[in-house]
Amino acid sequence: MKSILSVFKKEVVDNIRDRQTMFYALLFGPLLLPIMVAGSLVAGFKQMSIDFDEITELPVINVEEAPNLVSFLRQNNIDAVAAPDNFRDRLRDGDINVALEISSDYGAKLETGQPAPLILYANDADKESSKAARKIASLLNVHERTLDSLRMQARGLDPTVFDSIALEQVDVSTEGAGAQILSSMLPFLLIMSMVMGGFYLAIDTTAGERERHSLEPLLSLPINRSSVVLGKYLATLAFVTLSGSLTAIALILLFHYFPSEALSSVIRMDAKTIGKAFLLALPLTILITSLLIAVSAFTRSTKEAQTYLGILMVIPMAPFFLLQFMTIKSANLIMAMPMMSQYKLLEKVAKGESPETLHILLSVSGTLIFAVLLLMLAFWLYRQDRILA
Amino acid sequence: MIVVDSLSKAFKRKGRRVRGESRHVQAIEKVSFTAADGKITGLLGSNGAGKSTTLRILATLMKADSGNASIDGYDIGADALQARQSIGFMPHNAGIYPRLTARENVRYYANICGVPPQQAEKRIAQLVEMLDMAGFIDRRAEGFSQGQKTKVGLARALVHSPQTLILDEPTNGLDVMATRGLREIIRQVADDGHCVLFSSHIMQEVEALCDQISIISNGRIAISGSHDSILKNTKQTNLEDAFVAAVNPQSISTHTSEVPQ
Ligand SMILES: Nc1ncnc2c1ncn2[C@@H]1O[C@H](COP(=O)(O)OP(=O)(O)OP(=O)(O)O)[C@@H](O)[C@H]1O
Numbered sequence A: 001m002k003s004i005l006s007v008f009k010k011e012v013v014d015n016i017r018d019r020q021t022m023f024y025a026l027l028f029g030p031l032l033l034p035i036m037v038a039g040s041l042v043a044g045f046k047q048m049s050i051d052f053d054e055i056t057e058l059p060v061i062n063v064e065e066a067p068n069l070v071s072f073l074r075q076n077n078i079d080a081v082a083a084p085d086n087f088r089d090r091l092r093d094g095d096i097n098v099a100l101e102i103s104s105d106y107g108a109k110l111e112t113g114q115p116a117p118l119i120l121y122a123n124d125a126d127k128e129s130s131k132a133a134r135k136i137a138s139l140l141n142v143h144e145r146t147l148d149s150l151r152m153q154a155r156g157l158d159p160t161v162f163d164s165i166a167l168e169q170v171d172v173s174t175e176g177a178g179a180q181i182l183s184s185m186l187p188f189l190l191i192m193s194m195v196m197g198g199f200y201l202a203i204d205t206t207a208g209e210r211e212r213h214s215l216e217p218l219l220s221l222p223i224n225r226s227s228v229v230l231g232k233y234l235a236t237l238a239f240v241t242l243s244g245s246l247t248a249i250a251l252i253l254l255f256h257y258f259p260s261e262a263l264s265s266v267i268r269m270d271a272k273t274i275g276k277a278f279l280l281a282l283p284l285t286i287l288i289t290s291l292l293i294a295v296s297a298f299t300r301s302t303k304e305a306q307t308y309l310g311i312l313m314v315i316p317m318a319p320f321f322l323l324q325f326m327t328i329k330s331a332n333l334i335m336a337m338p339m340m341s342q343y344k345l346l347e348k349v350a351k352g353e354s355p356e357t358l359h360i361l362l363s364v365s366g367t368l369i370f371a372v373l374l375l376m377l378a379f380w381l382y383r384q385d386r387i388l389a
Numbered sequence B: 001m002i003v004v005d006s007l008s009k010a011f012k013r014k015g016r017r018v019r020g021e022s023r024h025v026q027a028i029e030k031v032s033f034t035a036a037d038g039k040i041t042g043l044l045g046s047n048g049a050g051k052s053t054t055l056r057i058l059a060t061l062m063k064a065d066s067g068n069a070s071i072d073g074y075d076i077g078a079d080a081l082q083a084r085q086s087i088g089f090m091p092h093n094a095g096i097y098p099r100l101t102a103r104e105n106v107r108y109y110a111n112i113c114g115v116p117p118q119q120a121e122k123r124i125a126q127l128v129e130m131l132d133m134a135g136f137i138d139r140r141a142e143g144f145s146q147g148q149k150t151k152v153g154l155a156r157a158l159v160h161s162p163q164t165l166i167l168d169e170p171t172n173g174l175d176v177m178a179t180r181g182l183r184e185i186i187r188q189v190a191d192d193g194h195c196v197l198f199s200s201h202i203m204q205e206v207e208a209l210c211d212q213i214s215i216i217s218n219g220r221i222a223i224s225g226s227h228d229s230i231l232k233n234t235k236q237t238n239l240e241d242a243f244v245a246a247v248n249p250q251s252i253s254t255h256t257s258e259v260p261q
């Protein structure tokens, strides 16, 4: 026990003097990563959501033909302006996003109770354009329904007679599609900074020790090899936890001093939420440390260790990307999967929901089981001759 | 006291094999010798003879395929931990930590070996004096010269006052004066009653220092004994000729029949 502590203390002191380790433990995860990721996601979120409050201009052909429609649009923060003649080309070039054509017989047809033709031009190859077109189309639908019921009332009919279906769209996900990315941002940041916090220390204390030829004399000392591994394990765990906690604190401060309305309308980012998320992610420190130690014990040089661990970075990132493209249910099996389960739990927390106790238990025990297995693997690797070569 | 009894060890051969070549490299085969307390024992052999492999097995870093050995009565297989408590081992490369000072390097080993802190500091002061390390003991080891590194490595190996000292080519990379200094230290350690086993491929060094010599060649012990007895048994007048005679009996035609196995 005492010798485990000796190894632990030495590795901590040794690595505090290593700039690379300190950079990744103190600055990269806690500071650079949140700024990079949170910044670009908030920007990306703005692009995806439709803002009905923003005043935009809509180029309209024959704008004088439909004064009622124009005033309806104005009420919805859209300024109808006369469209340029070459609007099709301008649309293709992306200078304008949409254009609305009011046919010259619009007023006449409306009066005689016939369908009044409108044409909406958009460039479907352009995301911005199709987004704008969706927005206009949904507004026009609202307008149409108003006109419909006016016509029916004029003929003495109850407008509801023709509503064979009353479709109401209710989004149960508490938010929209963009919130998926935003809510998995929290687990992504916490997990990545944990990994990066221990990355260089794990490599330095195992593969690096062998490369410096200091492993041979160390293993010839009266100490069990598993104690050596445990000392290094604890040192790495300390840095993984430190980096994770600093990131949690940095996020709390970030959202406290720079509150983002785009964000807070969809997910919660207050101190309590982030604190809860950190606690739920905490078992991962043990797993991540085991993974780092086992892999760098397996490799033969620091370079090889960096390559292998670089590839393994996919593991903490995979759930982030998978969750963007597919709906993964919170089934019990999924909740026993380390990484994935933390993503699911933290997403819930970020959305202000509280995760089920069973799911928390499954997540914690699944993570611990994997961590212990990987640690056993590290012990085993340290008992082999090849650890010296 | 080290007793080695027919240790063998083979390594897997990596890379492409020429046809007919065996799957393994036999690093050492049936190596036996003893190294007594109060004596300096030299393991003399050319490059690739199996010196480092033998010493690594004795330091319990790797397991032999067959045979056994004991250090101060502790079996290196069954009582590995006690055997390690009994030895101070300095490998080929001193392998010190560049971001720690020389003192921190030595203290780390004292801690792991369970030397009480006060006693450790006293012992370190002693070693600083003995190895003449006062000039660099509190400097970070980054950029240390070969001689300074060797001294730190030696201090580390000695800090828990082991009964047995095992050194793998300790004079490697040292200049004449440093080599002389090191020899004196080794002599002193042995005179204090410790057992010293060291490997070397340099005849003069072994000749000048060792009480007992074991010549290893191609993984086998060719001959063991005191300097004089080796000369007598090979009917040579200097160690170099004796070495050639022992390693390659055919090369010196007149005396071959009497070379003991
Ligand atoms: N880990 C290993 N894997 C494969 N072969 C090895 C390994 N260690 C040693 N050998 C082989 O075993 C033989 C003995 O090697 P060893 O290092 O013991 O020699 P040595 O006497 O110390 O040589 P040197 O004077 O060059 O240090 C050599 O043929 C070497 O290639």
Ligand SMILES: [Mg+2]
Pocket (backbone or CB within 6 Å): B051, B052, B053, B092, B168
């Ligand atoms: Mg060698």
